[in-house]
Amino acid sequence: MAIKFELIKESSECNARLGKLYTPHGVIETPIFMPVGTKATVKTMTPEEVEKLGAQIILANTYHLYLKPGHKLIEEAGGLHKFMNWNKPILTDSGGFQVFSLGKLRKITEEGVEFRSHIDGSKHMLTPEKSIEIQNSLGSDIMMAFDECAPYPSTWEYIKQSMERTSRWAKRCKEYHKDWDRQGIFGIVQGGMYKDLREESVKAITDLDFPGYAIGGLSVGEPLDLMCEILDFTTPMLPKDKPRYLMGVGTPDYLFESVIRGVDMADCVLPTRIARNGTTLTSHGKLVIRNAKYAKDFGPLDPECDCYTCRNYSRAYIRHLFNVNEILGSRLATIHNLYFLIKLMKNIREAIKEDRLLEYREEFYKKFGYIN
């Protein structure tokens, strides 16, 4: 079944929307936060546990899976769903972001990007066609077009040529891909922090008519205000009947602010990464479990949370696990952090349904400590 988006409701108070995204492996309710399973695993968790938390879709990284264990091996295993035993939707990125952030000695040409593996220094070439070929082998429901994620800040001249090349690469991705019932591709809008270039990019990418669009080149180190300004400008230009995906967003404030501006999907390694360092997100703000003040705190991480961790374990116990380097500490913190963001998005969907998202945001921000 080809990727299809159904717009259920538009908020009367902001640009937020409710939708349903149909994929070959099931329906996703939007807005949604997607946990990241970089190397075909959401770190420390079994897929059954991830599903139990309420995750509707996960993300996996093309660059990592291409280098190890290799896309052909995963294809031989029957595709990524089968290989990792996850039967719900999967989104794969194009590999572009990692080539730019991890790959060494990159050389960008019209053909693609030549780079050296961060693991063993071996030489590789990623092109739009190669990225789709790899993602075809992985068999993800949603693939991403191969783009250049330009650094922030960059000059207008640099962003312009990079954005134009990204549009030509998007066209090549679309031409290379064949089976649109099995897998869809999302096009990526670039243009950095320059509105005229954003406008050009939206025009070029939406002309190619993809089943969904990502807003790229944001959440790359710019201040939240600037991201909001670019989103305010960009999302209204995107077609209403297609999903919008903002890459790399995973703190409560960034999630609220992007949903309010019309974003339907977001992902980030943050909740799982900070969990493994013992930092948890709670209704009352960030909680660093290693702090001495929790040594004899026998209450849950978050008294308002009903996740497996909070129902069964105390702050004192989880702190102890981290102090003696027991892996159960990372697992319990990961369960809580993922559940916290999945539940937050569920609450956000409820609030959109009832036209009280702005009120809910204020309530959440006060309690979390973002505002007084």
Ligand SMILES: [Zn+2]
């Ligand atoms: Zn919890």
